Amino acid sequence: MIGNFNRIDRRILSFPAVHPCEGIAPATLLRSLIILSHNICNHQSKFFATQHRNSRETIRKIGVLLIFFEEIRDRGLTLSDSTVLCFSEFHINFQKILFLLEDCASEGARLWMLMKSEFVATQFMVLIRSIATALDVLPLTAIHVSGEVKELVELVGKQARKARLEVECEDQCAMKLLLSMLNQFEKGIEPDLRFMKRVLDYIEIKSWKDCNKEIEFLQEEIDLQYSDYDNREVAFLSSLVAFLSYCRVIMFETLDYRKKNPPVVKCQMETLGCLIPEDIRCPISLELMTDPVTLSTGQTYDRSSIQRWLEVGNKTCPRTGEKLTNIELLPNTTLRKLIQQFCLNNGISQANSGNRCRDITRTIVPGSPAGENAAKFLSRFLSRRLVFGTNDQKNKAAYEIRLLAKSNIYNRSCLIEAGAVLSLLNLITSSEDHFMQENAISALLKLSKYITGKEEIIENGGLKSILAVLKQGLTLESRQIAAAIVFYLSSMKQYRELIGETPGLISGLVELIKDGTTCGKKNAVASIFVLLNPGNHQRVIEAGTVPLLVDILVSSDKSELVEDSLAVLAGLAESFNGTLAVLETPALTIITRILQSLTITRAAKEYCVSIMLSLCKFGGVEVIAALAKETSLMASLYSIITNGTSHATRKARALIKILHQFHKTSTSSEFIDSAASLERPVHVR
Numbered sequence: 001m002i003g004n005f006n007r008i009d010r011r012i013l014s015f016p017a018v019h020p021c022e023g024i025a026p027a028t029l030l031r032s033l034i035i036l037s038h039n040i041c042n043h044q045s046k047f048f049a050t051q052h053r054n055s056r057e058t059i060r061k062i063g064v065l066l067i068f069f070e071e072i073r074d075r076g077l078t079l080s081d082s083t084v085l086c087f088s089e090f091h092i093n094f095q096k097i098l099f100l101l102e103d104c105a106s107e108g109a110r111l112w113m114l115m116k117s118e119f120v121a122t123q124f125m126v127l128i129r130s131i132a133t134a135l136d137v138l139p140l141t142a143i144h145v146s147g148e149v150k151e152l153v154e155l156v157g158k159q160a161r162k163a164r165l166e167v168e169c170e171d172q173c174a175m176k177l178l179l180s181m182l183n184q185f186e187k188g189i190e191p192d193l194r195f196m197k198r199v200l201d202y203i204e205i206k207s208w209k210d211c212n213k214e215i216e217f218l219q220e221e222i223d224l225q226y227s228d229y230d231n232r233e234v235a236f237l238s239s240l241v242a243f244l245s246y247c248r249v250i251m252f253e254t255l256d257y258r259k260k261n262p263p264v265v266k267c268q269m270e271t272l273g274c275l276i277p278e279d280i281r282c283p284i285s286l287e288l289m290t291d292p293v294t295l296s297t298g299q300t301y302d303r304s305s306i307q308r309w310l311e312v313g314n315k316t317c318p319r320t321g322e323k324l325t326n327i328e329l330l331p332n333t334t335l336r337k338l339i340q341q342f343c344l345n346n347g348i349s350q351a352n353s354g355n356r357c358r359d360i361t362r363t364i365v366p367g368s369p370a371g372e373n374a375a376k377f378l379s380r381f382l383s384r385r386l387v388f389g390t391n392d393q394k395n396k397a398a399y400e401i402r403l404l405a406k407s408n409i410y411n412r413s414c415l416i417e418a419g420a421v422l423s424l425l426n427l428i429t430s431s432e433d434h435f436m437q438e439n440a441i442s443a444l445l446k447l448s449k450y451i452t453g454k455e456e457i458i459e460n461g462g463l464k465s466i467l468a469v470l471k472q473g474l475t476l477e478s479r480q481i482a483a484a485i486v487f488y489l490s491s492m493k494q495y496r497e498l499i500g501e502t503p504g505l506i507s508g509l510v511e512l513i514k515d516g517t518t519c520g521k522k523n524a525v526a527s528i529f530v531l532l533n534p535g536n537h538q539r540v541i542e543a544g545t546v547p548l549l550v551d552i553l554v555s556s557d558k559s560e561l562v563e564d565s566l567a568v569l570a571g572l573a574e575s576f577n578g579t580l581a582v583l584e585t586p587a588l589t590i591i592t593r594i595l596q597s598l599t600i601t602r603a604a605k606e607y608c609v610s611i612m613l614s615l616c617k618f619g620g621v622e623v624i625a626a627l628a629k630e631t632s633l634m635a636s637l638y639s640i641i642t643n644g645t646s647h648a649t650r651k652a653r654a655l656i657k658i659l660h661q662f663h664k665t666s667t668s669s670e671f672i673d674s675a676a677s678l679e680r681p682v683h684v685r
Contacts, residue, residue, distance in 0.1 A: 051124070117171045193250065242367075282305050291336070306318070398440040425462045431474075480524075529564065
């Protein structure tokens with residue numbers, strides 16, 4: 001019975017009570033009521049930041065009823081049908097009371113519960129009145145418990161009928177004070193820190209960790225409300241997040257997150273996702289597009305991203321800067337199908353990728369006027385701290401920038417405008433503290449996702465600083481984050497040649513492929529993939545990339561890393577020198593074996609076919625002869641024609657045609673001459 005209402009995934013201030021089933025055994029119902037009552041009474045020892053009196057009064061009443069239930073159990077009394085009906089009503093209300101008390105005692109939701117004081121007080125009153133109604137119809141005189149217990153139950157009924165559970169005066173004062181400070185933020189006025197401290201002290205938010213826990217809860221609420229399209233609630237929640245973010249940065253100097261969990265940069269947080277071709281990334285969010293639409297300029301964006309761009313009054317194309325002749329958004333159905341196929345090939349759930357509550361493109365604009373001004377205040381404060389603060393203050397400022405920019409695009413723009421990029425670039429090379437360097441380089445990574453952040457890094461000569469961390473970072477984590485920054489900078493075509501020409505940068509990525517963790521290897525491989533324009537091909541080859549990628553194909557058990565390595569090899573093999581480099585390794589045999597694997601993704605199969613096709617083109621008859629010896633290869637190629645994308649199918653057909661021609665004319669000098677004329681033959685290992 002208890003298991004039916006013990007919901008750990010419950011949304012706060014929602015009470016999914018379960019009605020006891022019809023025909024439930026009275027003893028089972030009574031036992032469940034006793035357990036529920038004990039759970040409620042256990043909250044007596046918990047701290048309630050708000051609703052002190054309402055919580056205590058409710059717990060006291062349930063405690064009296066618990067005595068009543070336990071005496072019935074101890075005496076083994078038989079319950080009448082009317083008593084069971086009343087007890088069923090108690091059971092529903094007790095569940096709701098327990099949920100409500102859990103919310104009031106929740107550590108991360110104290111500010112939200114304060115702002116919901118009126119609603120919570122009303123809920124307490126409704127539930128207590130419901131208990132009073134059930135007690136009114138309870139045949140108490142027919143239940144043979146002691147007279148003292150009956151008097152206590154009658155007293156609870158009288159008190160419940162007269163109960164006036166209202167917002168407590170102290171809660172109301174704190175709520176009004178907070179609302180006045182939010183109003184100041186809206187007007188562009190920084191509130192008095194004494195008043196902010198008064199509110200936080202009242203609900204006992206005493207540390208950076210406490211404050212951050214509250215922010216995380218509110219951000220989850222924003223996601224939930226956003227999915228429900230409740231814009232007014234989202235705006236209010238955004239204001240509360242702004243208030244707490246301001247408090248966390250300004251009021252709490254000490255980062256107490258180190259006490260239990262050192263601030264090691266987690267690989268899964270800072271690594272890049274699987275290789276997503278540039279054409280299906282939204283130029284605004286750099287995320288996989290789920291609903292691609294095309295503007296009058298011919299540029300394609302994800303619908304949610306470009307709509308928010310236009311909603312704030314922008315009249316130009318984000319990518320080209322051209323003035324828009326109209327703002328009609330034309331669905332790009334062809335690209336949408338390609339994206340769907342890409343997701344299918346790579347096991348990506350479009351249902352998850354298109355979930356609005358996780359789409360940070362909504363943060364292109366501030367969530368509220370208070371949030372807008374708070375972000376500007378904080379950006380200026382943190383940028384000053386990066387320059388003039390002590391080492392501890394600089395470290396905290398870098399960490400705060402990481403958090404503010406992590407999932408909020410508007411915050412990124414404010415931080416960049418306040419000059420945070422240049423200060424962070426100076427910090428990553430001047431700091432001898434590995435925590436500080438990790439925080440600073442991670443903050444730069446977040447800012448590099450924003451278009452003006454990329455521009456600031458390049459224009460301030462940031463490639464030199466990033467290269468220094470890439471090659472000689474104080475930790476491996478810092479090096480792999482630097483590689484991720486190179487990836488985002490390289491996503492802009494105009495920077496690829498400059499990045500490739502930077503002495504030591506490509507070799508630094510290659511060193512990370514050799515020495516890095518899986519995360520570091522992935523970041524480095526992805527960065528090299530994006531850098532693969534004609535001007536950088538030879539640099540990548542000369543850096544010794546190909547043998548390392550082939551080693552990954554042999555040794556790695558990570559399918560994404562294998563796929564990314566195949567993507568780079570496919571790009572390199574499109575040139576004659578790239579083919580030479582590939583054929584100097586045992587890649588051909590390995591790729592042939594990978595293509596025939598049952599666990600390989602469709603995208604990886606396409607890369608394998610692409611590599612083989614290029615090797616046939618530039619490698620000559622020896623490559624074709626080596627492939628022709630693989631008797632099971634044809635079956636894999638025909639499978640791609642049946643199940644692959646249109647692009648993969650074309651490549652597979654071309655390769656099959658070459659192999660068929662070889663089998664037909666392998667003894668003919670005509671074929672030998674024809675194959676040789678493609679390019680001069682090379683040695684195949």
